[in-house]
Amino acid sequence: MNSSRTRTLVAAAAAGALGVTLMAACGGSTSSGSSDSESGEAFTGSLRVVDYYTDEPDKTIYQNMLDTCAASVGVTVEREVIPGADLVQKVLQMSSSKTLPDILMLDNPDLAQIAATGALMPLDEVGLSAEGEAQGVVDAATYDGKVYGLQPIANTIALYYRPDVLAAAGVEVPTTWDELTAAAAKLTSGSQYGIAFAAPANYEGTWQFLPFMWSNGADEKNLDTPEMAAAVKLWADLVADGSASESVVNWTQADVNDQFKAGNAAMMINGPWQNPVLDEAGTDYAVAQIPAPTAGGTVQAPLGGEVWTIPVNSDQAKQTAAAKVVECLNTDDNEMSLATQRQTVPTRLSLQDTFVQENPQMAAYSEMITTARARTGELGAEWPATATQIYQILQLAIVGDATPEDAITQVVGN
Secondary structure: OOOOOOOOOOHHHHHHHHHOOOOOOOOOOOOOOEEOOOOOOEEOOEEEEEEOOOOOOHHHHHHHHHHHHHHHHOOEEEEEEOOHHHHHHHHHHHHHOOOOOOEEEEEHHHHHHHHOOOOEOOHHHOOOOOOOEOHHHHHHOEEOOEEOEEOOEEEOOEEEEOHHHHHHHOOOOOOEHHHHHHHHHHHOEOOEEEEEOOOOOOHHHHHHHHHHHHHOOOEOOEOOOHHHHHHHHHHHHHHHOOOOOHHHHOOOHHHHHHHHHOOOEEEEEEOHHHHHHHHHHOOOOEEEOOOEOOOOOOOOOEOEOEEEEOEOOOOHHHHHHHHHHHHHHOOHHHHHHHHHHHOOEEOEHHHHHHHHHHOHHHHHHHHHHOOOEOOOOOOHHHHHHHHHHHHHHHHHHHOOOOOHHHHHHHHHOO
């Protein structure tokens, strides 16, 4: 999900980020264009780019970055922006009609489905490498043993809390499930719930649940396990004891943020795309890692963000130029620039310390990205079917129609 594909940035809140200088330290020549290794002829025309950044400020941020990178390669770009909900179907249609763009951006869990059609070039065949990126980023861009794209920035989800509210209640920031349960109960008072999260009947619900599922040892290859049931029970119990609203089964992440911003929740599970909204509202908040099942446990969160790919193209010079533009988007300087502007995290591990020094509010996210998992890392193109089963299980258990064990059985069978 671009954040889970429902990312909601407020343009006014983030407009100031547009002033961050775009870096031109890109791969490839800055004057002679891109040359075909066989013919020696340089391509200096226009490259067609497709992405789903329809909203501001992201739309302008990427236009500026693409223009800068294209200029460094000696080409221009013609950009087509398609709403995220329509992108995969449009891309499949383009593949069938042989009208794919020269550069294609995909939400990372969609890459496997498109790569399976044979529409994308492996990175090693266009002179690119994902070396040095977080392992989850590489896994998300991998299909059938080949890496098909580069992802300059990433996001995930974390625990947001109101420091003043926790301090007034004498509650420490929870680091384990037991501490989370106790803190949420103590922080629940009047119209204020202890915690808010999104558990709707769609992929957003699955996305929010994955840190709890994965960190407890549950695995998407087999949902019918005690580890999965225990993670489901945690969420169901938070609702059952009144620490979280029954409305979580309908809330989006934007709804959760609205509840937190309005003071109706002391803690929430959400992502960094909400930071500009909270900042604009003057909300006092801090961010911590999502609590682990037990003390000292490692939290495995889902990897969000978009991957840039090179579709198959019979024009080798054009394909070479496209690869150089994608390479440029992923230089150290441009990863840092994009991450700072978009409140995300650079994917290259060597950049994390510098990034956190310059953006201390992103420390929890930087740490989690190093262990974040790709949603398609194990199931590839089969992930959507299992993601559907996960949110169906949550719906059954949270609304009280079934115990976690019975919910799992009803959805996945014996």
